[in-house]
Amino acid sequence: MGRTRKFSREGVLEKALPVFWKYGFSGTSLPQLEQATGVNKSGLYAEFKDKEDLFISALEYYYEHRGAPEILGAAPKGWDNIERFLHLGDLQPDGCIGCFSVNALREIPSLSNRARDVLAASHRRLLPLIVENIEAEHPRLAAEVIADIVMVFFSGYCIENNLPPEARQDAITHFMQALRSL
Numbered sequence: 001m002g003r004t005r006k007f008s009r010e011g012v013l014e015k016a017l018p019v020f021w022k023y024g025f026s027g028t029s030l031p032q033l034e035q036a037t038g039v040n041k042s043g044l045y046a047e048f049k050d051k052e053d054l055f056i057s058a059l060e061y062y063y064e065h066r067g068a069p070e071i072l073g074a075a076p077k078g079w080d081n082i083e084r085f086l087h088l089g090d091l092q093p094d095g096c097i098g099c100f101s102v103n104a105l106r107e108i109p110s111l112s113n114r115a116r117d118v119l120a121a122s123h124r125r126l127l128p129l130i131v132e133n134i135e136a137e138h139p140r141l142a143a144e145v146i147a148d149i150v151m152v153f154f155s156g157y158c159i160e161n162n163l164p165p166e167a168r169q170d171a172i173t174h175f176m177q178a179l180r181s182l
Contacts, residue, residue, distance in 0.1 A: 009047055012037045013061040016054055021100045024107050025055045025115070056115050062100045063122050072129035077136035079180055082150060085130070086172045089158040098158030105155065127151065139182040146182060 015037045020028050030051065034040055039047075048054040071084045089099050101122055108116060130150055134143040153175055160168065 007037070007039050007043065007047075009057075010061070012039055012044070012047065012054075013058050017058045017062055017100065018094050018096050020055055020058050021096045021103060024103060025052070026107060026110055028055075052112055052115065056118055059101065059104060059115070059118050059122075066100075068126055069129060072126065072133060077133045079133070079137055079176060081133045082130065082179065083172060083176050086150075086154055086157065086175070089154060089161055091161065098161045099154070102155045102158040106159075123151070137180075139179075141182045146179065150179070 016033055019032050019036045023032065028051070030041055030044075033044060033051070033054065037044070044054065048057060066088060068085055068088060071088070072081050074081055074084075089102070091097055101119060104111070104115070104119060108119070111119075127147055130147040131143045134146045134150075139146060153171075157171055157175075160171070
């Protein structure tokens with residue numbers, strides 16, 4: 001008879017996520033994950049096939065709990081939803097900076113096809129929601145073009161948030177002023 005598990009999968013993901021967010025997949029060690037989660041190696045490997053499985057599960061957990069689809073799906077559709085979505089790249093209550101997904105994109109050459117597929121699927125899910133919000137504003141430029149610009153800005157914004165606070169500007173306000181004029 002096996003031992004009773006003393007942790008929850010969700011609890012492990014919640015605690016592993018900031019570690020992967022801060023150090024990336026390649027930079028995160030098993031001892032860091034053990035320390036952060038309070039679960040030893042054998043416990044982690046009993047729940048997750050390997051470090052990559054834990055990383056991908058953390059990505060999926062992040063997508064389920066970050067709130068982007070809820071923000072972009074809120075009524076009324078429009079620029080306010082886009083602006084609230086962009087603020088997901090701000091400093092998080094747990095001290096994480098930017099976006100876990102954007103940080104993971106920086107490692108794309110070293111990630112497995114499975115991890116790449118998870119990242120791409122999230123992007124594919126968000127783009128139509130962004131397009132819907134842009135279409136609600138009836139811009140002169142094609143909504144799909146603006147949506148691509150929004151995603152590129154969001155990625156850059158998330159990375160730039162790693163700069164010291166005094167080096168950052170009010171980029172979202174400036175960006176939204178530009179979008180509203182399209």
